[in-house]
Amino acid sequence: MVALNYETKHIGKNKFSRPGYKLFPVKAFVLHYTANHGGTAENHFSYFNNLKGRYASAHIFVDRTKSLEIIPLSEVAFHANERKEGPLIPSLKATAGYYPGGNANLNTIGIEMCMEKDGTIHPDTIARTILVIQKLQKQFGVLPIYRHYDITGKRCPAPFVSDEKLWTKFFVDVKKEDDELKFSSGTLKKEWETFLGSKAQREIAVKAAVEAGYSANWIKNFEEGKAENGDVAALAIGALIKANK
Ligand SMILES: [Zn+2]
Structure with missing residues:
Protein backbone atom coordinates (compact mmCIF):
# COMPACT_ATOMS: atom_id res chain seq x y z
CA MET A 1 0.00 0.00 0.00
CA ASP A 163 -3.26 -0.11 -23.22
CA GLU A 164 -6.81 1.16 -22.78
CA LYS A 165 -7.35 -1.41 -20.06
CA LEU A 166 -4.73 0.21 -17.87
CA TRP A 167 -6.51 3.51 -18.29
CA THR A 168 -9.98 2.12 -17.62
CA LYS A 169 -8.70 0.34 -14.55
CA PHE A 170 -7.23 3.62 -13.35
CA PHE A 171 -10.50 5.52 -13.23
CA VAL A 172 -12.41 2.57 -11.82
CA ASP A 173 -9.76 2.37 -9.08
CA VAL A 174 -10.07 6.07 -8.34
CA LYS A 175 -13.70 5.39 -7.53
CA LYS A 176 -13.12 2.08 -5.80
CA GLU A 177 -10.62 3.33 -3.28
CA ASP A 178 -12.80 6.12 -1.95
CA ASP A 179 -16.53 5.52 -1.75
CA GLU A 180 -17.08 8.68 0.24
CA LEU A 181 -16.75 10.97 -2.72
CA LYS A 182 -20.07 11.88 -4.14
CA PHE A 183 -21.56 14.09 -6.75
CA SER A 184 -24.81 14.52 -8.56
CA SER A 185 -24.52 16.30 -11.83
CA GLY A 186 -25.93 15.69 -15.26
CA THR A 187 -23.08 17.75 -16.66
CA LEU A 188 -20.58 15.25 -15.38
CA LYS A 189 -22.57 12.38 -16.78
CA LYS A 190 -22.34 14.08 -20.15
CA GLU A 191 -18.58 14.47 -19.78
CA TRP A 192 -18.28 10.80 -19.10
CA GLU A 193 -20.44 9.92 -22.06
CA THR A 194 -18.14 12.00 -24.23
CA PHE A 195 -15.14 10.39 -22.68
CA LEU A 196 -16.52 6.90 -23.18
CA GLY A 197 -17.33 7.69 -26.76
CA SER A 198 -16.02 4.61 -28.48
CA LYS A 199 -17.71 1.24 -28.31
CA ALA A 200 -14.41 -0.51 -27.63
CA GLN A 201 -13.73 1.79 -24.70
CA ARG A 202 -17.18 1.17 -23.25
CA GLU A 203 -16.82 -2.59 -23.48
CA ILE A 204 -13.49 -2.44 -21.73
CA ALA A 205 -15.01 -0.22 -19.04
CA VAL A 206 -17.84 -2.65 -18.34
CA LYS A 207 -15.37 -5.50 -18.12
CA ALA A 208 -13.18 -3.48 -15.78
CA ALA A 209 -16.19 -2.66 -13.61
CA VAL A 210 -17.10 -6.32 -13.33
CA GLU A 211 -13.50 -7.20 -12.56
CA ALA A 212 -13.42 -4.45 -9.96
CA GLY A 213 -16.26 -6.16 -8.15
CA TYR A 214 -19.27 -4.19 -9.28
CA SER A 215 -22.13 -6.70 -9.46
CA ALA A 216 -24.40 -7.09 -12.44
CA ASN A 217 -27.26 -5.87 -10.26
CA TRP A 218 -25.33 -2.80 -9.28
CA ILE A 219 -24.61 -2.01 -12.91
CA LYS A 220 -28.27 -2.59 -13.80
CA ASN A 221 -29.41 -0.16 -11.10
CA PHE A 222 -27.26 2.56 -12.47
CA GLU A 223 -28.29 1.74 -15.99
CA GLU A 224 -31.85 2.42 -14.88
CA GLY A 225 -30.86 5.75 -13.40
CA LYS A 226 -30.98 4.68 -9.78
CA ALA A 227 -27.62 6.23 -9.05
CA GLU A 228 -28.49 6.99 -5.44
CA ASN A 229 -25.08 8.08 -4.35
CA GLY A 230 -24.36 9.41 -7.82
CA ASP A 231 -20.81 8.23 -7.93
CA VAL A 232 -18.61 8.75 -10.92
CA ALA A 233 -17.92 5.17 -11.87
CA ALA A 234 -21.60 4.33 -11.54
CA LEU A 235 -22.73 7.10 -13.81
CA ALA A 236 -19.98 6.36 -16.26
CA ILE A 237 -20.86 2.72 -16.43
CA GLY A 238 -24.59 3.43 -16.60
CA ALA A 239 -24.01 5.88 -19.40
CA LEU A 240 -21.80 3.55 -21.33
CA ILE A 241 -24.15 0.60 -21.07
CA LYS A 242 -27.01 2.77 -22.25
CA ALA A 243 -24.96 4.12 -25.13
CA ASN A 244 -23.90 0.63 -26.03
CA LYS A 245 -27.45 -0.59 -26.68
ZN1 LIG B 1 1.17 14.99 -21.42
Whole structure:
Protein backbone atom coordinates (compact mmCIF):
# COMPACT_ATOMS: atom_id res chain seq x y z
CA MET A 1 0.00 0.00 0.00
CA VAL A 2 1.54 3.30 -1.04
CA ALA A 3 1.18 6.56 0.84
CA LEU A 4 0.31 9.90 -0.67
CA ASN A 5 3.53 11.59 0.58
CA TYR A 6 2.38 14.91 -0.79
CA GLU A 7 4.95 17.66 -0.71
CA THR A 8 4.62 21.24 -1.81
CA LYS A 9 7.71 22.94 -3.18
CA HIS A 10 6.95 25.56 -5.79
CA ILE A 11 9.29 26.52 -8.59
CA GLY A 12 10.00 30.22 -9.02
CA LYS A 13 7.96 32.38 -11.37
CA ASN A 14 9.24 31.77 -14.88
CA LYS A 15 7.46 32.74 -18.10
CA PHE A 16 8.34 29.36 -19.63
CA SER A 17 6.94 27.17 -16.83
CA ARG A 18 5.17 29.20 -14.13
CA PRO A 19 3.74 32.36 -15.66
CA GLY A 20 1.67 33.18 -12.57
CA TYR A 21 -1.63 33.38 -14.45
CA LYS A 22 -4.62 32.74 -12.24
CA LEU A 23 -6.28 29.40 -12.94
CA PHE A 24 -9.98 29.54 -13.87
CA PRO A 25 -12.42 27.35 -11.90
CA VAL A 26 -11.07 23.83 -12.29
CA LYS A 27 -13.08 21.65 -14.69
CA ALA A 28 -10.97 18.53 -14.99
CA PHE A 29 -7.80 16.73 -14.02
CA VAL A 30 -5.35 15.84 -16.77
CA LEU A 31 -2.96 12.92 -16.58
CA HIS A 32 0.45 12.87 -18.17
CA TYR A 33 3.65 10.93 -18.04
CA THR A 34 7.05 12.56 -18.16
CA ALA A 35 8.47 10.50 -21.05
CA ASN A 36 11.80 11.03 -19.29
CA HIS A 37 13.53 7.74 -18.51
CA GLY A 38 14.22 7.44 -14.80
CA GLY A 39 13.50 11.09 -13.97
CA THR A 40 12.11 11.59 -10.45
CA ALA A 41 9.69 14.23 -9.17
CA GLU A 42 12.67 16.14 -7.71
CA ASN A 43 14.49 15.98 -11.06
CA HIS A 44 11.48 17.58 -12.68
CA PHE A 45 11.29 20.28 -10.03
CA SER A 46 14.85 21.29 -10.97
CA TYR A 47 14.17 21.03 -14.67
CA PHE A 48 11.09 23.24 -14.66
CA ASN A 49 12.57 25.65 -12.13
CA ASN A 50 15.31 26.39 -14.63
CA LEU A 51 13.36 26.02 -17.85
CA LYS A 52 14.25 28.34 -20.71
CA GLY A 53 13.37 28.43 -24.39
CA ARG A 54 10.24 26.26 -24.40
CA TYR A 55 6.92 26.47 -22.66
CA ALA A 56 6.05 23.46 -20.51
CA SER A 57 5.11 22.45 -16.97
CA ALA A 58 2.53 20.67 -14.84
CA HIS A 59 1.23 21.14 -11.33
CA ILE A 60 2.11 17.86 -9.65
CA PHE A 61 4.77 15.22 -10.28
CA VAL A 62 4.33 11.73 -8.91
CA ASP A 63 7.04 9.10 -8.65
CA ARG A 64 7.60 5.85 -6.78
CA THR A 65 8.20 7.57 -3.46
CA LYS A 66 6.23 10.80 -3.34
CA SER A 67 4.03 13.39 -4.99
CA LEU A 68 5.40 16.87 -5.45
CA GLU A 69 3.35 19.99 -6.18
CA ILE A 70 5.63 22.36 -8.07
CA ILE A 71 3.05 24.93 -9.20
CA PRO A 72 0.28 26.31 -6.94
CA LEU A 73 -3.09 24.78 -7.80
CA SER A 74 -4.46 28.30 -8.19
CA GLU A 75 -2.14 29.05 -11.12
CA VAL A 76 -1.94 27.99 -14.77
CA ALA A 77 0.59 25.38 -15.88
CA PHE A 78 1.53 24.60 -19.50
CA HIS A 79 0.59 20.97 -20.04
CA ALA A 80 -2.26 20.37 -22.49
CA ASN A 81 -2.25 22.82 -25.35
CA GLU A 82 -0.75 21.75 -28.67
CA ARG A 83 -3.80 22.25 -30.81
CA LYS A 84 -4.36 25.60 -32.50
CA GLU A 85 -8.01 24.61 -32.90
CA GLY A 86 -8.39 24.18 -29.14
CA PRO A 87 -8.99 21.06 -27.07
CA LEU A 88 -10.76 17.96 -28.38
CA ILE A 89 -13.04 18.24 -25.34
CA PRO A 90 -14.99 21.38 -26.28
CA SER A 91 -16.14 22.13 -22.72
CA LEU A 92 -12.50 22.68 -21.71
CA LYS A 93 -11.87 25.39 -24.27
CA ALA A 94 -11.12 28.59 -22.40
CA THR A 95 -9.58 31.85 -23.50
CA ALA A 96 -7.96 34.82 -21.86
CA GLY A 97 -6.37 38.01 -23.14
CA TYR A 98 -2.90 36.63 -22.60
CA TYR A 99 -3.90 33.25 -24.02
CA PRO A 100 -6.34 33.92 -26.86
CA GLY A 101 -6.27 30.66 -28.83
CA GLY A 102 -8.57 28.69 -26.56
CA ASN A 103 -7.11 25.85 -24.58
CA ALA A 104 -7.45 23.59 -21.59
CA ASN A 105 -4.50 24.90 -19.58
CA LEU A 106 -6.69 27.61 -18.11
CA ASN A 107 -9.11 25.32 -16.31
CA THR A 108 -7.38 22.02 -15.61
CA ILE A 109 -4.80 20.64 -13.21
CA GLY A 110 -1.96 18.70 -14.78
CA ILE A 111 -0.54 15.65 -13.05
CA GLU A 112 2.61 13.97 -14.34
CA MET A 113 3.47 10.37 -13.63
CA CYS A 114 7.22 9.85 -13.65
CA MET A 115 8.56 7.14 -15.92
CA GLU A 116 10.92 4.33 -14.94
CA LYS A 117 14.21 3.73 -16.76
CA ASP A 118 12.56 0.96 -18.77
CA GLY A 119 9.79 3.22 -20.03
CA THR A 120 7.02 1.85 -17.82
CA ILE A 121 5.11 3.61 -15.09
CA HIS A 122 5.71 1.82 -11.80
CA PRO A 123 2.55 0.41 -10.13
CA ASP A 124 3.40 2.43 -7.00
CA THR A 125 3.45 5.59 -9.08
CA ILE A 126 0.05 4.74 -10.52
CA ALA A 127 -1.34 3.89 -7.07
CA ARG A 128 0.02 7.16 -5.67
CA THR A 129 -1.47 9.11 -8.59
CA ILE A 130 -4.85 7.64 -7.67
CA LEU A 131 -4.37 9.02 -4.16
CA VAL A 132 -3.45 12.40 -5.62
CA ILE A 133 -6.62 12.45 -7.72
CA GLN A 134 -8.67 11.56 -4.66
CA LYS A 135 -7.08 14.39 -2.73
CA LEU A 136 -7.87 16.78 -5.58
CA GLN A 137 -11.45 15.54 -5.72
CA LYS A 138 -11.88 16.50 -2.09
CA GLN A 139 -10.57 19.98 -2.88
CA PHE A 140 -12.18 20.65 -6.25
CA GLY A 141 -15.03 18.13 -6.52
CA VAL A 142 -15.33 14.87 -8.40
CA LEU A 143 -14.37 16.22 -11.80
CA PRO A 144 -13.65 14.28 -14.97
CA ILE A 145 -10.20 12.79 -15.37
CA TYR A 146 -8.71 12.92 -18.84
CA ARG A 147 -5.55 11.72 -20.43
CA HIS A 148 -3.54 14.37 -22.20
CA TYR A 149 -4.34 12.20 -25.22
CA ASP A 150 -8.08 12.86 -24.85
CA ILE A 151 -7.52 16.59 -24.93
CA THR A 152 -5.01 17.11 -27.73
CA GLY A 153 -4.36 13.70 -29.27
CA LYS A 154 -0.78 13.57 -27.99
CA ARG A 155 0.20 10.02 -26.99
CA CYS A 156 0.41 10.84 -23.30
CA PRO A 157 0.51 9.05 -20.93
CA ALA A 158 1.70 6.58 -23.61
CA PRO A 159 1.19 3.43 -21.50
CA PHE A 160 -2.44 4.53 -20.91
CA VAL A 161 -2.93 5.10 -24.63
CA SER A 162 -1.42 1.87 -25.91
CA ASP A 163 -3.26 -0.11 -23.22
CA GLU A 164 -6.81 1.16 -22.78
CA LYS A 165 -7.35 -1.41 -20.06
CA LEU A 166 -4.73 0.21 -17.87
CA TRP A 167 -6.51 3.51 -18.29
CA THR A 168 -9.98 2.12 -17.62
CA LYS A 169 -8.70 0.34 -14.55
CA PHE A 170 -7.23 3.62 -13.35
CA PHE A 171 -10.50 5.52 -13.23
CA VAL A 172 -12.41 2.57 -11.82
CA ASP A 173 -9.76 2.37 -9.08
CA VAL A 174 -10.07 6.07 -8.34
CA LYS A 175 -13.70 5.39 -7.53
CA LYS A 176 -13.12 2.08 -5.80
CA GLU A 177 -10.62 3.33 -3.28
CA ASP A 178 -12.80 6.12 -1.95
CA ASP A 179 -16.53 5.52 -1.75
CA GLU A 180 -17.08 8.68 0.24
CA LEU A 181 -16.75 10.97 -2.72
CA LYS A 182 -20.07 11.88 -4.14
CA PHE A 183 -21.56 14.09 -6.75
CA SER A 184 -24.81 14.52 -8.56
CA SER A 185 -24.52 16.30 -11.83
CA GLY A 186 -25.93 15.69 -15.26
CA THR A 187 -23.08 17.75 -16.66
CA LEU A 188 -20.58 15.25 -15.38
CA LYS A 189 -22.57 12.38 -16.78
CA LYS A 190 -22.34 14.08 -20.15
CA GLU A 191 -18.58 14.47 -19.78
CA TRP A 192 -18.28 10.80 -19.10
CA GLU A 193 -20.44 9.92 -22.06
CA THR A 194 -18.14 12.00 -24.23
CA PHE A 195 -15.14 10.39 -22.68
CA LEU A 196 -16.52 6.90 -23.18
CA GLY A 197 -17.33 7.69 -26.76
CA SER A 198 -16.02 4.61 -28.48
CA LYS A 199 -17.71 1.24 -28.31
CA ALA A 200 -14.41 -0.51 -27.63
CA GLN A 201 -13.73 1.79 -24.70
CA ARG A 202 -17.18 1.17 -23.25
CA GLU A 203 -16.82 -2.59 -23.48
CA ILE A 204 -13.49 -2.44 -21.73
CA ALA A 205 -15.01 -0.22 -19.04
CA VAL A 206 -17.84 -2.65 -18.34
CA LYS A 207 -15.37 -5.50 -18.12
CA ALA A 208 -13.18 -3.48 -15.78
CA ALA A 209 -16.19 -2.66 -13.61
CA VAL A 210 -17.10 -6.32 -13.33
CA GLU A 211 -13.50 -7.20 -12.56
CA ALA A 212 -13.42 -4.45 -9.96
CA GLY A 213 -16.26 -6.16 -8.15
CA TYR A 214 -19.27 -4.19 -9.28
CA SER A 215 -22.13 -6.70 -9.46
CA ALA A 216 -24.40 -7.09 -12.44
CA ASN A 217 -27.26 -5.87 -10.26
CA TRP A 218 -25.33 -2.80 -9.28
CA ILE A 219 -24.61 -2.01 -12.91
CA LYS A 220 -28.27 -2.59 -13.80
CA ASN A 221 -29.41 -0.16 -11.10
CA PHE A 222 -27.26 2.56 -12.47
CA GLU A 223 -28.29 1.74 -15.99
CA GLU A 224 -31.85 2.42 -14.88
CA GLY A 225 -30.86 5.75 -13.40
CA LYS A 226 -30.98 4.68 -9.78
CA ALA A 227 -27.62 6.23 -9.05
CA GLU A 228 -28.49 6.99 -5.44
CA ASN A 229 -25.08 8.08 -4.35
CA GLY A 230 -24.36 9.41 -7.82
CA ASP A 231 -20.81 8.23 -7.93
CA VAL A 232 -18.61 8.75 -10.92
CA ALA A 233 -17.92 5.17 -11.87
CA ALA A 234 -21.60 4.33 -11.54
CA LEU A 235 -22.73 7.10 -13.81
CA ALA A 236 -19.98 6.36 -16.26
CA ILE A 237 -20.86 2.72 -16.43
CA GLY A 238 -24.59 3.43 -16.60
CA ALA A 239 -24.01 5.88 -19.40
CA LEU A 240 -21.80 3.55 -21.33
CA ILE A 241 -24.15 0.60 -21.07
CA LYS A 242 -27.01 2.77 -22.25
CA ALA A 243 -24.96 4.12 -25.13
CA ASN A 244 -23.90 0.63 -26.03
CA LYS A 245 -27.45 -0.59 -26.68
ZN1 LIG B 1 1.17 14.99 -21.42
